[in-house]
Amino acid sequence: MLDGACSITRTGGAHRGSGVTSGTSISASFYASSTTANLELIATLQLVGADGAVTLVSSGTVLGSLASNDPHRCWFDAKGVPVRPYGEYAADQPVPPNSVQKYDFAVSPPGSCTSRQAPSCG
Incomplete structure (x- = not known):
């Protein structure tokens, strides 16, 4: 359980060539709990x-x-991991207090980056 903000960092070497473009879906899964609903x-x-x-x-x-x-409506990879989650939004369902739940969400729309904008893109 995390209290407050957290940061996950990926460090990679510079990409060479005419540029790098990221145009794929980006998603994240987190496990979190709350003391409220x-x-x-x-x-x-x-x-x-x-x-x-x-x-x-x-x-x-x-x-x-x-x-x-x-x-x-979700997209899944070959292992069943959601790579493009899509919410049902059918009804507001309270979060079970003090219970760790998995939350999948899309980080969208993905932007693009080029080696001119960020030399360490990727």
């Missing part, structure tokens, strides 16, 4: 260049009480 999770994807410049790529959010996914 609801919670809100927010993910922000940023690229940090070698010079320290930060470029916002995209962000996404999920409200715990509306976190049920529609299995007929």
Whole structure:
């Protein structure tokens, strides 16, 4: 369980060539609990260049009480992992207090980046 904000960082080498474009779906899954009947999770994807410049790529959010996914509209990979979650939004369902739940959400729409914008893109 995390209290407050957390950060997950991926560090990669610079991409060479004419540029890199990210055009695929981006999703995130988090396990969280709340002491109340609801919670809100927010993910922000940023690229940090070698010079320290930060470029916002995209962000996404999920409200715990509306976190049920529609299995007929979600996209899954070969292992059944949701790569493009899509919410049902049928009814507000309170979050069970003090119970760890899995929350899947899309970070969309994905932006694009080029080596000119962020040399360490990827």
